[in-house]
Each structure stands twice: as C-alpha cells, then as structure tokens.
Amino acid sequence: MDKKYYDPEDLKKFGDVTEFQKELGDKFFEYYGSVFEEGALTKREKALIALAVAHVIQCPYCIDAYTDETLQEGCSEEQMMEAVHVATAIRGGASLVHGVQMMNKVKKLSM
Amino acid sequence: MKSLIAQSHSLADPEVQLDIINNQTEKVKRLEKFESKLNDIGLYPLKPTGIEIFQINVGYMCNMTCKHCHVDAGPDREEIMTKETLEYCLEALKHSDIETVDLTGGAPEMNPHFRWFVDEASKLDKHIIVRSNLTILDTRKFEDLPQFMADRGVEITCSLPFYNKRRTDAQRGEGTYDKSMKVLKILNEIGYGKEDTGLELNLVYNPVGAFLPGDQKSLKQQYKDRLWKDHGIVFNDLFTITNLPISRYLNFLVTSGNLDEYMEKLVTSFNPAAAEGVMCRNTISIGWDGTLYDCDFNQMLKMKTEDGSPQHIKDWDLESLNDREIKTNQHCFGCTAGAGSSCGGTTT
Numbered sequence: 001m002d003k004k005y006y007d008p009e010d011l012k013k014f015g016d017v018t019e020f021q022k023e024l025g026d027k028f029f030e031y032y033g034s035v036f037e038e039g040a041l042t043k044r045e046k047a048l049i050a051l052a053v054a055h056v057i058q059c060p061y062c063i064d065a066y067t068d069e070t071l072q073e074g075c076s077e078e079q080m081m082e083a084v085h086v087a088t089a090i091r092g093g094a095s096l097v098h099g100v101q102m103m104n105k106v107k108k109l110s111m
Numbered sequence: 112m113k114s115l116i117a118q119s120h121s122l123a124d125p126e127v128q129l130d131i132i133n134n135q136t137e138k139v140k141r142l143e144k145f146e147s148k149l150n151d152i153g154l155y156p157l158k159p160t161g162i163e164i165f166q167i168n169v170g171y172m173c174n175m176t177c178k179h180c181h182v183d184a185g186p187d188r189e190e191i192m193t194k195e196t197l198e199y200c201l202e203a204l205k206h207s208d209i210e211t212v213d214l215t216g217g218a219p220e221m222n223p224h225f226r227w228f229v230d231e232a233s234k235l236d237k238h239i240i241v242r243s244n245l246t247i248l249d250t251r252k253f254e255d256l257p258q259f260m261a262d263r264g265v266e267i268t269c270s271l272p273f274y275n276k277r278r279t280d281a282q283r284g285e286g287t288y289d290k291s292m293k294v295l296k297i298l299n300e301i302g303y304g305k306e307d308t309g310l311e312l313n314l315v316y317n318p319v320g321a322f323l324p325g326d327q328k329s330l331k332q333q334y335k336d337r338l339w340k341d342h343g344i345v346f347n348d349l350f351t352i353t354n355l356p357i358s359r360y361l362n363f364l365v366t367s368g369n370l371d372e373y374m375e376k377l378v379t380s381f382n383p384a385a386a387e388g389v390m391c392r393n394t395i396s397i398g399w400d401g402t403l404y405d406c407d408f409n410q411m412l413k414m415k416t417e418d419g420s421p422q423h424i425k426d427w428d429l430e431s432l433n434d435r436e437i438k439t440n441q442h443c444f445g446c447t448a449g450a451g452s453s454c455g456g457t458t459t
Contacts (some may be wrong), residue, residue: 044329052144072325076275105389 011061038077051080052087112176112285114185114352115359122362123183127411131365132356132441138371141450142378145443152383157392157437162396162429165237165456166213167192167200168407169222171399174247177283179317179360180271182410184217194224196424199364201231203427213394213454215242215407220253220407233263242315243269244283245290245291257294257377261301266311268350268454276338278299304346312345317352321369323376323449324351326397327457353377355408355445377444385451388458391437397424405437407454408445 006041018025036046054062070080122128131316132138149155170191173184183222204212212232219241221227232239241260247253262268267292273279284331295312298304304312311458312332318324331349338344354360356373364370395416396404399425415422420435 042329043326044333068322071322072321073331074274074316074325076273077277078275 006062006063008062011064015059044075046071047073048079048083049076052083055084056091057085112178112185113363114176114183114187116183117183117185117187120362121396122257122358125414128357128361129412129442131361131433132374135365137369139374142441143210143445145439145441148378148381148444148447149386149439152386154383154386157389157439159433159435159437160282160392161433162207162209162393162395164211164213164390164454165200165204165207165209165397166215166407167197167392167397168215168399168410169197169217169219169225169228170219171217173244174221174250175218175244175284175287177244177359179282179319180362181355181358181360181408182217187220188217190399192224192399193400194227196368196399197224197228197231199401199424199427200397201228201235203424204232204237205349206248206408207429208425209429210238212237212238213240213242215454218244218247220247220256226259229265231259231385233265238266239263240266240268244267244268245271246283246287246296249290252352256303256305261303261310263335264309266299266313267303268311268313268315270317271295271314271316272319273333274334274341282319292342292344295338295346296342299343300344304344312346312352313348314346315350315352317354319321321364321367321373323380324353324452327351327450348456350454351450352446352451352454352456353445353452357408357442358411373426374441374444377448380448381444382449382451382459384459385449386447387456388451388453389443389446389454389457390458391446394454395432397447401425403432408442412440414440414443 015029034042037045040055047066050062051070054066067080131138133422144217146155149157168182171184171188172186172191173188174186176185189341216222220243222228222359229239248256270283271279271291272282279288279291280286301310302308303310314322316330316334324330330351334346334349334386338346355379356370358385364373391409394406395409396407398404399409402410403416403424404414404421405416416432417435417438420431421428447450
C-alpha cells in the first residue's frame with residue numbers, strides 16, 4: 001500500500017466508488033450532475049462556489065478539479081482568489097462570531 | 112524570445128514532436144490512437160465534406176513570439192510567400208467557387224505582397240479574413256491597414272487570449288494587452304465590430320495554460336461585458352480555440368510537466384460530434400511555399416496532403432482534393448475535444 005493519503009490519480013477513480021454500492025453511488029452522481037447544470041446560477045458561478053467550498057472543506061481533489069473548471073469557465077486569477085477569500089471570511093467569521101458567546105460568558109462571570 | 116528553430120531546439124523538428132505526443136511516456140503510449148477513435152464512429156479514413164475555405168499561410172514572420180504559437184513564428188522567421196505563389200493561389204481561386212479566403216501567418220500583414228493580394232482577392236468577390244495579432248497594427252508601417260481593410264470589407268479575426276492584462280501578457284508578451292486595446296479602439300472607431308457597418312471584428316480566445324476552453328457562448332458574454340466596461344470596446348463574435356500539443360505549446364507542456372495530463376484530457380474529451388465538424392473537412396491549408404496541407408497544424412508538422420492528390424498550389428485540382436484522405440495523428444484530438452475547435456471556434 002502506498003504511504004499517501006492523497007494521490008491526484010485517485011480523482012480519476014472517483015466514479016469507481018459505485019463498485020461497492022452502486023445504487024447510492026449512481027444516485028449521488030446523478031444528483032451531482034444535476035447540481036452543476038446551468039440553472040438559476042451559471043456554470044461559471046457554480047464553479048466559483050465549488051472552488052470556495054473546496055477550500056473550506058480542505059479537499060485537495062476538489063481544489064484541483066475546480067481550479068481547472070474555473071479556468072475553463074474563463075475566471076481570472078483575481079476572481080478565483082476572491083472566491084477563496086469569501087470562503088476564508090465566512091470560515092474566520094464563524095470562529096470570531098463565537099467570541100460573542102465568550103464575551104457574554106466573561107461578562108456574566110465577572111464582577 | 113527566439114523561435115524554437117532559431118534556438119536549434121529539438122522540438123523544432125516535427126518528427127520529434129510527433130514522437131513525443133505518441134511515445135514520450137508510458138501513459139502517453141497507452142492512450143487510444145486518434146485513428147482508432149475515428150474508426151469507432153465510422154469516420155475513418157477521414158474525408159473532406161467539400162473545400163469551402165482557402166486558408167493561406169503567407170509566412171511565418173511575426174512581430175511577436177507568443178509562448179503557445181503552433182507556428183513557432185517570430186521576427187527571426189524568414190519564410191514568406193512569394194508573389195508568384197500568391198498568383199497561383201489567385202489562379203486556383205478563379206477556377207473554384209470557394210467563397211472564403213483566410214489569411215494567416217505569422218503576422219500575415221508582414222508579407223510584402225499582402226495589400227496587392229487582398230486587392231486581387233477582393234476583385235474576385237471573395238470573403239477575406241485576416242488573422243491579425245492586433246499589435247502589428249500599432250506599428251507605423253502598418254497603421255493605415257485598418258482603413259485599407261475596412262475599405263475592402265475584410266473581416267478581421269484577432270487574437271486576444273484573455274480579457275485581462277495579466278493572462279494576455281503572460282502568453283503573448285509584456286505590453287500586448289495595452290497595445291491590443293489601443294488597436295481595438297481604432298478598429299471600433301472606423302466601424303469594425305459595430306452593428307450595421309458590415310465590418311466583422313472577431314476575437315479569438317485560447318487558454319493560457321494546460322486546460323481546455325470553456326463554453327464559447329459564456330466566454331463571449333464575459334469578454335463583451337469586460338471589454339465594454341473596462342475599455343468601451345465592442346466586437347462581433349468570439350471563437351474559442353483549443354491549444355494543440357505541437358511546437359511551442361508542446362514545449363510548454365513538456366517543460367511544465369503537463370504533457371501526460373493534457374494528452375489524457377484531450378483523449379478523454381473526444382466528442383464524436385466535434386469530429387464530424389473538424390475544419391480540415393472543409394478547409395485547405397496552403398503553406399508559404401505553396402505546399403498543400405489538410406490544416407495549418409498539419410502544415411507545421413510537415414504532413415502534406417495525401418500522396419496522389421495535389422500537393423502544391425500550382426497543381427490545384429478541387430475535385431481530386433475533395434476526394435483525398437485527410438492525414439491525422441494524436442494532435443488531432445485537440446480539434447475534437449469537448450465542443451470541438453477550429454479557426455472559427457467550436458464545431459458543434
């Protein structure tokens with residue numbers, strides 16, 4: 001067994017997960033395909049959202065895949081990095097907003 | 112930057128290029144062959160649907176040396192079509208009902224007989240397309256050309272690999288974007304790209320890196336929005352072109368470690384519908400020395416038209432050329448990936 005948790009080649013085998021559970025796997029990929037079709041949001045907008053989310057969930061496969069996808073969709077480097085900053089702001093804000101809870105507790109406990 | 116040929120680079124040799132895209136690594140070797148893919152969909156051997164476009168490469172000389180150039184064009188390239196060969200082209204055009212003459216290079220404007228040829232082809236009532244890199248029109252010697260072309264109703268199809276400066280300059284050289292914007296504004300001022308003038312101005316997008324072009328319609332809208340918002344520039348259409356793995360772009364793929372993945376991407380993105388519409392089926396490519404090729408890419412790989420069919424413009428025979436077999440190799444996957452790619456954009 002290779003001593004790596006992540007191998008870029010594994011991304012190409014993503015579809016093979018149906019091997020162990022076909023029905024649920026097929027349903028997932030059908031759903032996945034539908035999600036990324038052009039809808040109320042453009043494919044380009046969806047690719048930028050996916051890129052941002054990929055950073056929040058820290059999925060290297062997703063980062064590779066959606067970097068490629070956003071480039072294909074004609075996004076500029078600035079747009080891609082701004083999407084990552086949006087994700088970072090929400091992620092950072094999610095920690096920071098809990099500071100209010102800490103402050104409330106401090107105020108309750110303090111004289 | 113010098114051309115590969117001026118550097119005596121091994122990749123200047125077409126045989127080396129073909130060997131790389133067929134045999135460079137185990138992964139590349141294992142990829143299905145283009146001919147086999149065509150065979151699977153009943154298109155092998157590939158035959159013309161009838162020549163409609165007469166694409167003349169009037170020379171490899173260019174004022175630029177872009178990183179992706181499949182021609183390996185540049186200021187150090189001296190191959191230029193002679194007037195005699197251009198006369199053979201006119202003779203062939205006189206005796207066929209081909210409507211479109213597509214002038215490419217290098218920078219086609221740099222051919223010393225360019226103006227004369229455009230005039231002569233105009234007299235034959237042909238629709239003329241000039242593939243311009245834009246920056247050449249910002250030089251003193253050629254600054255009157257926009258009006259010259261407008262007066263003759265020439266369509267200008269020009270390279271602009273991205274709507275922003277960073278990526279455009281990365282591929283085509285520092286300062287390209289600013290010069291291109293300046294020339295596009297001049298073209299707009301004389302009516303190019305504007306509705307009802309009949310002066311067609313089209314842009315060509317090609318990926319700045321080892322990825323495929325996205326949806327042509329969506330990219331066109333992005334270009335329209337950004338160029339209008341940032342510069343007040345308008346244009347008619349945008350053509351998306353896939354970079355083919357030959358010449359300087361192949362050099363980039365090899366040196367950046369992207370060859371395997373890019374070739375695999377091209378092969379796995381093979382689209383039978385795109386294969387049906389490949390440009391070599393309705394286009395003939397004429398090299399600077401009059402040699403005939405199935406397309407401009409085959410020209411750069413020195414893959415002449417099939418033995419037995421005319422191989423030089425002076426032997427022009429439309430019927431025989433329409434009956435030839437088109438030569439293919441692994442680079443052809445570039446024209447059949449996704450929505451397909453041609454000098455006129457997607458093929459599906």
